[in-house]
Amino acid sequence: xxxxxxxxxxxxxxxxxxxxxxxxxxxxxxxxxxxxxxxxxxxxxxxxxxxxxxxxxxxxxxxxxxxxxxxxxxxxxxxxxxxxxxxxxxxxxxxxxxxxxxxxxxxxxxxxxxxxxxxxxxxxxxxxxxxxxxxxxxxxxxxxxxxxxxxxxxxxxxxxxxxxxxxxxxxxxxxxxxxxxxxxxxxxxxxxxxxxxxxxxxxxxxxxxxxxxxxxxxxxxxxxxxxxxxxxxxxxxxxxxxxxxxxxx
Numbered sequence: 242x243x244x245x246x247x248x249x250x251x252x253x254x255x256x257x258x259x260x261x262x263x264x265x266x267x268x269x270x271x272x273x274x275x276x277x278x279x280x281x282x283x284x285x286x287x288x289x290x291x292x293x294x295x296x297x298x299x300x301x302x303x304x305x306x307x308x309x310x311x312x313x314x315x316x317x318x319x320x321x322x323x324x325x326x327x328x329x330x331x332x333x334x335x336x337x338x339x340x341x342x343x344x345x346x347x348x349x350x351x352x353x354x355x356x357x358x359x360x361x362x363x364x365x366x367x368x369x370x371x372x373x374x375x376x377x378x379x380x381x382x383x384x385x386x387x388x389x390x391x392x393x394x395x396x397x398x399x400x401x402x403x404x405x406x407x408x409x410x411x412x413x414x415x416x417x418x419x420x421x422x423x424x425x426x427x428x429x430x431x432x433x434x435x436x437x438x439x440x441x442x443x444x445x446x447x448x449x450x451x452x453x454x455x456x457x458x459x460x461x462x463x464x465x466x467x468x469x470x471x472x473x474x475x476x477x478x479x480x481x482x483x484x485x486x487x488x489x490x
Contacts, residue, residue: 242437245393248293248400258287258298261358265367268337269302269330274314277304281367284374286417289381291395293403296417297364301371302330313370323352326369330354340365374418381421388428390440395424397441422461423448429464 266281273279285299286292306312315322324347331354334340340356354367368374384391398420402408410416415423427444434440458467 242393244400245396248396249392250290250292250294254294257361258283258363261298261361261363261365262300264339264358264360265300265334265365268334268339270333273302273330273333274304276314277306279304279314282375284378286421288378289385289421291381291392291417291421293396293399295403296399297366299366299368299374299417301368301374303370303372303375307370308372315370317352317370320348323347327352327354330367330369331356377418384421384425388425390437391421391424391428393437394428394440394444395421398424398444401445423459426459426461426464429461430466 262281262283269279269281271278271280279302282301282303283298284301286296287298304314307314315326317323324345327345327347331340331343331345334354334356335343338359341359343354343356346353346355351368351371355365356367357364399408399417402415402420406412407414408416408420410419424444427447428440431443431447434443456469458469459465460467
């Protein structure tokens with residue numbers, strides 16, 4: 242509890258991050274896509290109140306047409322259009338002094354612009370026309386109400402991974418969404434411990450010694466473990482993944 246009280250977000254940190262969002266939106270402009278007005282929205286750990294002071298920020302630029310009618314301002318399958326959009330935004334951010342260390346990742350499944358805010362040093366991932374992260378916020382709030390100890394466990398696990406350089410998705414680590422999911426899954430499936438210390442140690446023991454990553458995966462709703470069975474296709478090198486509830490055997 243002392244650790245959580247030390248690292249939990251305060252009002253100043255909330256204000257600083259809110260100002261980062263405003264400066265980014267001002268740099269890009271609400272009419273970056275002439276066809277529709279757009280805004281920069283935040284998702285992930287920041288709006289959920291589950292972030293550490295040094296945490297990255299996940300932002301998305303969304304047009305009103307996409308929010309209302311699911312009509313994106315660009316076609317995500319049109320690689321050239323996606324690249325032009327991301328490189329155009331990155332130039333705006335650099336030219337207006339908002340971003341440094343800018344990297345455009347336009348060939349990923351979810352194309353993003355990665356950069357560091359020039360004033361605060363906060364790392365930012367900016368995606369476009371993607372509402373999946375925004376829609377997940379209601380789920381986060383529901384989990385916080387059902388499992389109030391989650392906020393402490395998430396903070397501990399995030400710091401535990403950050404100290405070991407295992408919190409960067411692009412380097413093979415776990416991101417905030419995955420961390421929250423495995424924490425909640427543990428609390429859904431395991432008996433409630435006597436105190437927060439046992440909760441943290443039980444979490445480490447469960448995923449470190451008992452959970453079989455090669456054979457199991459978690460399901461959040463309804464809460465369960467699923468066994469992964471890999472069957473090689475005859476005459477080819479591809480594989481089929483079959484899933485069924487895990488019975489513990």
